[in-house]
Amino acid sequence: MKISSTNSLLLFNIFKMPNIKITNRYLFLSITYLFSVFGLLFSSCQRNTNSVSIDDLKCEHLSNPLGIDCENPRFTWQLNSEEQVVNQTAYQLFVGTDSLEVSKGVGNQWESGTVQSGTIPVLYDGPAFKAFTRYYWGLKIKDTDGNWSPLSKVSWFETGMLDQKNWEGNWISDSYDYFIKPSALFRKSIPIEKAIQSAKVYIAVGGLYELSLNGEKVGDHILDPMFTRYDRRNLYVSYDVTNKIIKGENVLGVHLGNGWYNHQPNTVWYFNRAPWRARSKFCLDFRIKYVDGTEDVVSTDTSWKTAFSPVTYNNIYIGEHYDARQAATDWDKPGFDDSGWKKVLATGAPSTKIVAQTLHPIRDVEVIPAKEMTKLDEKTYVFNFGKNISGTGRLSISGEKGTVVKLTHAERLDENGHADISKIFQHYTPEDDSAPMQTDVVILSGKEDHFRSVFTYKGFQYVEASANKPINLTPKSLEAIFIHSDLPQVGSINSSNELINKIWKAGNTSYLSNMLGYPTDCPTREKNGWTGDAHIAIETGLYNYDGITLYEKWLADHQDEQQPNGVLPAIIPSSGWGYHWANGVDWTSTIAIIPWNVYLFYGDSRLLENCYENIKRYVHHLEGMAPNGLIDWGLGDWIPVESKADIEFTTSIYYFVDVTILAKAAQLFNKEADAKKYQTLAHRIKDAINEKYLDTAKGIYANGFQTELSMALYWGIVPEKLKSKIASQLAKKVQSNNNHLDVGLLGSKALLNALTDNGYADLAYEVATQKTYPAWGYWINNGATTLYEDWKLDESSLNHIMFGEVSAWFYKGLGGIYPDEASPGFKNIILKPNFVKGLNQFEAKHESPYGEIISSWKREDEMIKYDITIPHNSHGVLYLDSEKFELQNKDQHQKVKVRKGEKDKPILIELESGNYRFCITY
Secondary structure, eight states: OOOOHHHHHHHHHHHHOTTSOOOHHHHHHHHHHHHHHHHHHHHHHHHHHHSOEEEEEEETTBSSOEEEOOSSOEEEEEEEOSSSOOOEEEEEEEEESOHHHHHTTOOSSEEOOOBOOOOSOEEOOSSOOOTTOEEEEEEEEEETTSOBOOOOOOEEEEEOOOSGGGOOOOEEESOSOTTOOSOEEEEEEEEEOSOEEEEEEEEEEESEEEEEETTEEOSSOOSBSOOOOTTTOEEEEEEEOGGGOOSEEEEEEEEEEOTTTSOOSEETTOGGGOTTOOSOEEEEEEEEEETTSOEEEEEOOTTOEEEEOSEEEEETTTEEEEEGGGOOTTTTSTTOOOTTSEEOEEEOOSOSOEEEOOSOOEEEEEEEEOSEEEEEETTEEEEEEEEEEEEEEEEEEEOOTTOEEEEEEESEEOTTSSEEOGGGGGGEEOSSSSSOTTEEEEEOOSSEEEEEOSSOOEEEEEEEEEESSOOOOOTTSEEEEEEEEOOOBOEEEEESOHHHHHHHHHHHHHHHHTBSSSBOSOTTTTOOOBHHHHHHTHHHHHHHBOOHHHHHHHHHHHHHHOOTTSOOOSBSSOSBTBSSSSOSHHHHTHHHHHHHHHHHHHOOOHHHHHTHHHHHHHHHHHHHHOTTSOOOOSOOSOSOSSOOOOHHHHHHHHHHHHHHHHHHHHHHTTOHHHHHHHHHHHHHHHHHHHHHHEETTTTEETTOOHHHHHHHHHTTOSOGGGHHHHHHHHHHHHHHTTTOOOOOHHHHHHHHHHHHHTTOHHHHHHHHTOOSSSSHHHHHHTTOSSOOSSSSSSSSOSOOOTTTHHHHHIIIIITOEEEBTTBTTTTEEEEOOOOOTTOOEEEEEEEETTEEEEEEEEEETTEEEEEEEEOTTOEEEEEESOSOEEEEESOTTOOEEEEEOOSSSOEEEEEOSEEEEEEEEO
C-alpha cells in the first residue's frame, strides 16, 4: 500500500495555507492527521514485509508424508499475498525434530542458510536421517525488495524404515499352497498397560490387505499395496494408530487377498504363471513408544493366529465371492476366542527390496446412487449408475438363508436388457463357470447382509443382481463406488460449447478409471499397464491431476522390468509377457517421454535423472537395431479409422523423440560428451527419415496420411522451410475428409497439435468438436461418459484413455497454456491462446507448482476479452497474432513489456505475476 500524492499535498497544505490561523483546533487536527498518515505508512511497511504467506508446503510432493525412505527429500511451497506481487530471490529452510524451535527458525537437523534461488523444488542437503523419526520443517523467503517474509507454518514428514535391516518382523502366511481359494484372516493380541506417546504400524504384503485395530479399519486406502514386479520390489505402508490404542488388550487384524500376487485362473497374460506367484503373505512391525521413554516392537512371527475368512474366492479380474453365513464377527476385537484358529507359517520375503509406498493412495472416491433400476423378473434386477467407472457395487439385502446372489458388472446391456460382458471374454479362460468374469457372488445369511468387494475392482456402468431364488430390491439396495488413485485435481476447463465440457469430463473419468497405482488400459478385461496408452495421455494427466508420485512409482516399475540389454515389455508391471510382441519403440518410449514431461510440468528433474541410464541403455539397444537411422519395430498407429500409417516411419519418429530427450537430459545434467553424441544421433535419424519419406515436391511424408503428416510436424521432423507446405497438405487432407480425423493412437496425439501449432487452430477445433463418426463427440452424442478404445461404438472397451490427448489439447490449443522447457515447472508460462471461430467463451485453469494459472477469454462482438492470472514467483510470455489490443491491467503494480514476436504471433508480451485483462480486436 502507498500513501497517495493527494493525501501528501493535503497534509502539506494544512500548514502552508496563509489565510488559516493555526489555532489549537487546527493544530490538533493537523497532528491527528499527521499521526494517521504515519500510521498508514507504518502499517503499509508492516504489510509489505508480513503480508506474504508461504503455503502448500509439501515434502516429496505430499502433504505431511508418513513413512518416507528418501535420503534427500524434496521440498516445495507456494507464495501468497493479497496486496503485492511476490517474487522469491532467496530462501532459508529449517529442518529439526523440535517443532517449536523450527517455528522460531532454528533447525537442529539442518539449516540451509541463505540460498539465492527463486525456484522449487529444494533438495535436503543435511545429515542422514534416523529411521522412524518425525522431522519438522519451515522456511522464509526473501523478495525482490530485499525483504524477508515471516516464517511459514511448520510442516512435517516422518521417516520409515530407511534401511531393509530395520525390519524386525518375519514374513508369514497361512499356507504354502497357492491353489487355496478362501482368503485368510490373521490376528495378534497385544497387551498395553503403560501410557503411550506414539504407535505406528508398518506393513508389507505380497498380495492385498486390509488392516484393522480393535475392530476398526486402519486408514482409508483401498487395494493396498500397489502392484509391482513382486519378485524385484515390494511396497510397505505406514500408519499412525496412536489414537486407536486402548489400555489393556489391543488386537491387530490383517485380512489378505490375492491381488496380482496369486493369480489363480488362467489368463492370456500369464499372470497365473508369474515367477513370484505364492500364497498371500505379509510382514508387519508395530512400533510403540511410551511416555516413560521406553519402546516396544510387536512383529509378525509364528505366535500370530490365522483362519479362513468368509471371502471364499477373490481375483483381481473376476470378482469376489462372499459367504455371509461364515461371517466372523469380532474376530479383530479384544476378547475374541481364537482357540479354534491355527498357527501361522513362516515364509520368505517376495524380494529383497522393500520400500515405502510414497504416492497418493487408491481410495473410495465417490459413492454413486443408482440412476434407475429395472426389474426383469422376481430374481433379476438391473441397476444403471449413469456413468462408466472403475470400482465395485455395494449391496444391502435381506433374503432367505443360502440364497445365492450374483452381481454382474458391465459396461453395456444386451438386447434383452441384461448385463453384457461378452466383449471381455476374449482375455478370459475359465476352467469352469463357477467364477464368471466381473461378477461378485454373495451367499445370504438369512439376516440383513451388507457386501462390497475389498480385493477386486471392475469397470462398469450397469450391475445386474440375479439370484437363484426370488429377492426384493429397491433402487437404494445397490450403490456404486468409484475407486481410483486419489490424485488431487489441478486443472479444469469450461467453455460455451457443452460438447467440449462433456469430452473433458469423459476424459477425466477415463483417466481416473485407469489409475490404480499405475496407468492401465481399461478397468475391465485387462487392467494392464500398457506403455503406449500411458505416454500418449501423459499431458492429459498432468494438466488435470497431480500425478508425479504415481508416475515416479511406475517408472520404478520400468526399471525393475528393463532387461540388461535395454528392452522393456509392452505392459508394466509384467509377469514376463510383453517382451516378444507390442513392445516396439512407439510403445515403450514411456521410459523417456514420461520423465521428460514430469520435468516440464514440475521443474523437478529427479525422475529424469533417475531414469537417465535406463534411457541411455534403451537407446543403445535401438542403435544396434537401426544402423541406417530407421527402425521398423512397433505396433504403429493402433486402431486407425481407415488409413494405416507406415510403421517404420512412425517408429523411427519415436526413436528420434527418445534420442532427443536423452540429448536434452545429458545437457541438463552436464554430461557434455553424451549431449554431443545424442544430438548428432538425433540429427542423423531425422535426416534418414526425411531422406526416405519426405516428398518435397508434393509436400507430404510417406503416404500423405493424417498421422504421417501430423507426426512429422508435431515431433519436429519437418525442415523449417517446408513446415507451411506440409501443414497446408495436412489441412487439405483433413478438409477432404469432411473435417474429420482419420488417425489411430499415434496420430491422435499429433493431429490437433500439429494443426494448431501451424496456423490451423480453427480447423483443429472443427475436428475436435465433430459429432459424427469418427469423433470424440460421436461417442458423447451416443451417450458416452468415458472415452472408448475404438472410434466405433460397439467395439472393445468403453473406458480407455488412449485417445485422451484431446483433453490436453483443450489446455494448449484453446487456453494456450504451455510449460517452458527453458524455465520448467511453469516458472515461466508460455501463453498462446487461440480464439477460434465458433466458440464464444473458454477458460482453462491449471494449478502449477507455483500457483494457479488462468487463461480465460470471451468473445464480445468484434472484440476478445482475455483474462490472465500469473501466480506469484513466476512470470509469463503471451503471444498474440493481433497488434490491435488494449491492456486493462487489474493490478497497478504490474508491468508488461511488449516486443516483436514470431512470424505467426507478431506480438510478444512479457508478464510478471498478477492479473491482466487484454481487449483484443480482430
